[in-house]
Amino acid sequence: MKGGDSPLQNNLKVATQIFDIPSGNKQRKFAWILSLFIIIVSMAVIPFGKEMLPDIHPFLPAIISWFVFGDLITGYILFSQYRASGTIPLLVLSCTYLYMGLIAIPYALTFPGVISEAGLLGNGGQTSVWLWVFWHGGFPTGIIIYLITGLVWKDPLISKQRINKYGLMAVGGSILSVFIVFALVTLGSGWFPNIISKGNYSKLISSGVGPVIWILNVMALMLIIIKYQGRSVLNLWVSVAILACTLDVTLTLFAGARFSLGWYLARVNSILAGTVVFYSIVNEVNRLFIRLSEQHRKLSESERQLEEANEELTRLSNLDGLTGIPNRRQMDEVLSKELESSEERSLSLLLLDVDYFKQYNDYYGHLGGDHILKTIAQTIYADVKPFRGFVARYGGEEFAVVLTNLDAIGTLLIAERIREGIVELNIPHEACIASDRVTISIGGYVVAPHESIDGDELIRKADESLYRAKDEGRNRSIVNGWYDGYSDFEI
Incomplete structure (x- = not known):
């Protein structure tokens, strides 16, 4: 001008x-x-x-x-x-x-x-x-x-x-x-x-x-x-x-x-x-x-492409880059939504940890560690898909599973299904002091219908179960929480 x-x-x-x-x-x-x-x-x-x-x-x-x-x-x-x-x-x-x-x-x-x-x-x-x-x-x-x-x-x-x-x-x-x-x-x-x-x-x-x-x-x-x-x-x-x-x-x-x-x-x-x-x-x-x-x-086409790009970017931002399953951020959002709508149904959270993963990584190298993480992620996804469960990589060698309409026994059965599926992969783990194969430990907690609890508290309770599974020798599942109308029922 x-x-x-x-x-x-x-x-x-x-x-x-x-x-x-x-x-x-x-x-x-x-x-x-x-x-x-x-x-x-x-x-x-x-x-x-x-x-x-x-x-x-x-x-x-x-x-x-x-x-x-x-x-x-x-x-x-x-x-x-x-x-x-x-x-x-x-x-x-x-x-x-x-x-x-x-x-x-x-x-x-x-x-x-x-x-x-x-x-x-x-x-x-x-x-x-x-x-x-x-x-x-x-x-x-x-x-x-x-x-x-x-x-x-x-x-x-x-x-x-x-x-x-x-x-x-x-x-x-x-x-x-x-x-x-x-x-x-x-x-x-x-x-x-x-x-x-x-x-x-x-x-x-x-x-x-x-x-x-x-x-x-x-x-x-x-x-x-x-x-x-x-x-x-x-x-x-x-x-x-x-x-x-x-x-x-x-x-x-x-x-x-x-x-x-x-x-x-x-x-x-x-x-x-x-x-x-x-x-x-x-x-x-x-x-x-x-x-x-x-x-x-052209503008409409650009807007459509931009929307698709944004959707893809959002999808990618919610996925774990290594395993291809949802990441911790997406898990937190799903868990928060499920807790808000869980008044009429139960809500289960499983935390899964690969046993002695650091030793595996040191022995087989990072590429070997990445390979078993991807394999375990896809196995967990396949095991919970029939139950409409949500799977996410929680961090490092940890995974999380969110399930609905199950009590502690039902949740434990799915946890055991996952654990046994990992064992059946027969992935060698010569650096493991507990087993010669790759195994996982699982801890979970089930929120009863109408139970008031926030996401942090639910994660803390599931984490406590996971630590117990590790303390008791690993390669096992422990689920606490609601069972048939009773709270704090442990299996």
């Missing part, structure tokens, strides 16, 4: 840049091809422009209807961009298209044969042609003002109040200018020279009015090409629009009469002048929507 720009100023500049999208090579190529096409067709028609054609009554109403619709929609979209960015040149351009769309309405109403045979709204014979003059002179004038404001008014408006105030003034001025023009060509028709007689407007050139309008269009075209060179999408297609308007005027002047070949083609160029900018805006909005949809899809 330079020169102490406020966050609001910075946001407004970003909004302007978003609308001022650079034109791509494909767009510039298409614009050049379209421009060359209408130039070639227009130049080819000029020698035959005075050739008279039948009066196709639906032609002009259809052309003007589309012109009014296209220009008013274009003006509205540009005005919306002005309100978002506070950029004065956009306001000028939007009001230019508003003026073009509005002035085409009285032109259609006063044109002979469109609504009525002689035309409506006080048509004095010269009304519609002078409205055409102000119509085709208003567009290049608006473009020139647009270019000037782009030079002298570079900073966008910041205050929302000023944006609304300037917008209201500009729109009101555009509407008022159309009323003034209409009043001049009807009530003040005597101030203007006659430039049309019985559909022939050859005097449009001899009076000098037509050449002035043509020069004004050429000036606007040259200025916008020199200043912007089609670098942005908006200015690229505004350049094509003013080119089409210039060719419209050119063909009209050479045609010299209504319903001639040149006159018909000039109206087609009018359509191009009023359509290309509308097309470019709609196309960019559509492309922006596609990009946003794609970004939304």
Whole structure:
């Protein structure tokens, strides 16, 4: 942010840049091809422009209807961009298209044969042609003002109040200018020279009015090409629009009469002048929507992947890295939850310790120690899985098992199942003074339904049983706690 720009100023500049999208090579190529096409067709028609054609009554109403619709929609979209960015040149351009769309309405109403045979709204014979003059002179004038404001008014408006105030003034001025023009060509028709007689407007050139309008269009075209060179999408297609308007005027002047070949083609160029900018805006909005949809899809996919990664990270953070079973942290969480919900059922905790593991580790090495820990972990897991038990590595060579809905005898039976399963592995332990195979000692405690006890107390009681199993010679199971409704029953 330079020169102490406020966050609001910075946001407004970003909004302007978003609308001022650079034109791509494909767009510039298409614009050049379209421009060359209408130039070639227009130049080819000029020698035959005075050739008279039948009066196709639906032609002009259809052309003007589309012109009014296209220009008013274009003006509205540009005005919306002005309100978002506070950029004065956009306001000028939007009001230019508003003026073009509005002035085409009285032109259609006063044109002979469109609504009525002689035309409506006080048509004095010269009304519609002078409205055409102000119509085709208003567009290049608006473009020139647009270019000037782009030079002298570079900073966008910041205050929302000023944006609304300037917008209201500009729109009101555009509407008022159309009323003034209409009043001049009807009530003040005597101030203007006659430039049309019985559909022939050859005097449009001899009076000098037509050449002035043509020069004004050429000036606007040259200025916008020199200043912007089609670098942005908006200015690229505004350049094509003013080119089409210039060719419209050119063909009209050479045609010299209504319903001639040149006159018909000039109206087609009018359509191009009023359509290309509308097309470019709609196309960019559509492309922006596609990009946003794609970004939304990518964002959703990223969020899904992030959720999966977080779930995997959570899962890994709750697993023991060596054995692949839950770790002490997960065991504490499970035990806490089970204690909170153990009012209607019993809860058993078994602590298991590998006998003389330090001696095994010293004799067989750490890799050998790691191997039997993984083997014992998977054996314990397989033994308690049928009883929906929870197994965790409690620490070092210790493991923990959480069981529910069992009394002391049931818990002891599972403990013995685990102990015997380890013995049956027949893992040699030559450094053991009690056995030539790897064995484990198990201590447990069973919490009765509705018994009040916390996790630390339960672990302490199970640990006491484990120490007793070790003191009594190891390779054995001792379970204390609830049995058939009686507490502190020891087996």
